Amino acid sequence: MKRTVFYISDGTGITAETVGHAVLTQFDSIEFEHVSVPFINTSSKVLAVIDQVNQLDDESDHRPVVFITLTNPEFSSQINRDCNGIIVDIFNAFVKPLEQEFKHPSSSVTGGSHSLSDRRSYDSRMDAINFSLVHDDGTSLQHLKQAEVILIGVSRSGKTPTSVYLAMQYGILAANSPLTDDDLESDSIPVYLKSFRRHLYGLTIDPRRLHQIREKRRPGSKYASLAQCRKEVQSAEEMYQHEKIPYLDSTAHSIEEIATQIIQDMKLKRRYF
Amino acid sequence: MKRTVFYISDGTGITAETVGHAVLTQFDSIEFEHVSVPFINTSSKVLAVIDQVNQLDDESDHRPVVFITLTNPEFSSQINRDCNGIIVDIFNAFVKPLEQEFKHPSSSVTGGSHSLSDRRSYDSRMDAINFSLVHDDGTSLQHLKQAEVILIGVSRSGKTPTSVYLAMQYGILAANSPLTDDDLESDSIPVYLKSFRRHLYGLTIDPRRLHQIREKRRPGSKYASLAQCRKEVQSAEEMYQHEKIPYLDSTAHSIEEIATQIIQDMKLKRRYF
Numbered sequence: 001m002k003r004t005v006f007y008i009s010d011g012t013g014i015t016a017e018t019v020g021h022a023v024l025t026q027f028d029s030i031e032f033e034h035v036s037v038p039f040i041n042t043s044s045k046v047l048a049v050i051d052q053v054n055q056l057d058d059e060s061d062h063r064p065v066v067f068i069t070l071t072n073p074e075f076s077s078q079i080n081r082d083c084n085g086i087i088v089d090i091f092n093a094f095v096k097p098l099e100q101e102f103k104h105p106s107s108s109v110t111g112g113s114h115s116l117s118d119r120r121s122y123d124s125r126m127d128a129i130n131f132s133l134v135h136d137d138g139t140s141l142q143h144l145k146q147a148e149v150i151l152i153g154v155s156r157s158g159k160t161p162t163s164v165y166l167a168m169q170y171g172i173l174a175a176n177s178p179l180t181d182d183d184l185e186s187d188s189i190p191v192y193l194k195s196f197r198r199h200l201y202g203l204t205i206d207p208r209r210l211h212q213i214r215e216k217r218r219p220g221s222k223y224a225s226l227a228q229c230r231k232e233v234q235s236a237e238e239m240y241q242h243e244k245i246p247y248l249d250s251t252a253h254s255i256e257e258i259a260t261q262i263i264q265d266m267k268l269k270r271r272y273f
Numbered sequence: 274m275k276r277t278v279f280y281i282s283d284g285t286g287i288t289a290e291t292v293g294h295a296v297l298t299q300f301d302s303i304e305f306e307h308v309s310v311p312f313i314n315t316s317s318k319v320l321a322v323i324d325q326v327n328q329l330d331d332e333s334d335h336r337p338v339v340f341i342t343l344t345n346p347e348f349s350s351q352i353n354r355d356c357n358g359i360i361v362d363i364f365n366a367f368v369k370p371l372e373q374e375f376k377h378p379s380s381s382v383t384g385g386s387h388s389l390s391d392r393r394s395y396d397s398r399m400d401a402i403n404f405s406l407v408h409d410d411g412t413s414l415q416h417l418k419q420a421e422v423i424l425i426g427v428s429r430s431g432k433t434p435t436s437v438y439l440a441m442q443y444g445i446l447a448a449n450s451p452l453t454d455d456d457l458e459s460d461s462i463p464v465y466l467k468s469f470r471r472h473l474y475g476l477t478i479d480p481r482r483l484h485q486i487r488e489k490r491r492p493g494s495k496y497a498s499l500a501q502c503r504k505e506v507q508s509a510e511e512m513y514q515h516e517k518i519p520y521l522d523s524t525a526h527s528i529e530e531i532a533t534q535i536i537q538d539m540k541l542k543r544r545y546f
Contacts, residue, residue: 088367
């Protein structure tokens with residue numbers, strides 16, 4: 001049994017996709033095929049997408065599921081009326097009740113949530129992304145000073161994707177700094193990081209998983225050997241405990257979960273875009 | 274008038290936040306204060322967050338708005354019953370109707386959509402993120418061969434954040450390659466990119482905006498001067514047109530919009546995580 005799922009939006013469709021995936025994850029025995037149809041912001045595009053869905057409905061045994069986020073009320077009524085799919089109308093479901101509660105009409109602005117509505121917040125997000133990229137494995141003091149959080153960990157423990165995600169999703173200035181052999185042998189925070197102690201957050205990882213990841217990068221090397229991975233991970237964890245640095249095992253978690261946990265543990269301020 | 278908005282989830286809360294922001298963007302004259310409460314996955318945490326919302330409700334003139342994504346039906350009924358906020362229950366609104374349509378019960382798996390459900394898809398996402406970071410401004414042929422899309426553009430036209438976003442959100446292998454002075458003077462695709470022509474996508478930007486961005490980086494330099502920015506942007510655009518390379522002006526768009534447009538124009542395959 002395979003169902004086609006459409007995500008129809010007048011903007012990027014990211015909201016529709018996010019809701020759709022979250023909801024459909026609850027039906028793990030059904031196989032879904034995803035079709036995103038963004039920027040549906042004219043009458044002719046609305047007609048075309050209705051045709052597309054209805055044609056697929058004619059050809060298949062199961063009605064397609066259609067998640068929509070359309071701020072233009074005419075377009076959304078048209079799809080609700082003429083489209084043969086199962087319509088999940090995200091704005092209609094939630095905007096209407098809030099209008100009553102707020103005693104305030106909604107503005108029906110197209111593609112609001114993922115468009116460029118505010119130049120300043122866009123700039124601060126870009127700055128955060130550039131910050132995380134420039135400071136990848138960097139140790140410039142000037143920049144560590146600006147960081148809201150400094151991720152530390154052995155090579156390939158997930159520092160870089162996590163800092164980029166924190167920047168991209170929440171505009172958080174996240175630097176990261178590797179733990180070298182010297183750092184690990186000394187069992188204490190690297191000297192140049194001591195003054196940033198309260199911004200440090202450690203990442204750790206299952207040594208077998210680390211071994212796998214490093215093998216892909218440098219097959220057969222000492223760097224990738226299980227023995228070396230075990231030694232480094234153990235030293236890093238001992239250092240975190242000894243220095244009372246909060247830390248997290250990234251092995252069984254997604255980037256989103258790791259980032260969310262760090263924000264919570266370090267009481268970081270989310271910025272929304 | 275300021276409203277507090279809670280995002281309560283048993284996972285990362287990203288779905289609740291995404292829906293919340295999309296919906297509240299429709300009320301642009303109201304000021305909102307956002308509070309995210311992720312990982313609410315035990316009875317005691319549910320009680321604590323209900324207290325938190327109710328206390329805030331007692332102290333303020335307006336009822337708080339509470340977006341919830343809780344897969345445990347007991348927890349969500351408890352919040353619906355005991356919490357004095359305006360509850361927007363995302364899963365209840367959409368999962369129930371789909372259960373009927375699918376004739377299939379939902380699995381009520383906690384934190385499904387942003388957790389680490391599938392190691393393979395996690396790895397391919399990590400690979401894509403690493404790919405975009407390694408190939409930032411890189412020109413290694415071996416790697417360009419693997420790229421699903423190669424972004425080209427003058428320095429600071431938005432290539433890097435866009436490729437990282439494509440990787441992070443959709444697992445797309447996105448490389449990027451700068452256009453140097455030599456490239457721009459020749460009015461044709463750089464030689465080493467010729468064989469990848471069908472993967473090329475150009476970015477352009479308003480010269481005044483580019484000037485601002487570069488000034489922050491190297492104040493007073495020739496590189497940042499408005500004349501230089503004008504010259505480079507004009508040459509790049511002429512080259513795109515002359516070589517029939519699809520391109521986009523990044524000035525008035527968010528990263529999400531740029532990424533979505535590129536996916537559409539290049540018919541790239543989204544991978545979902």
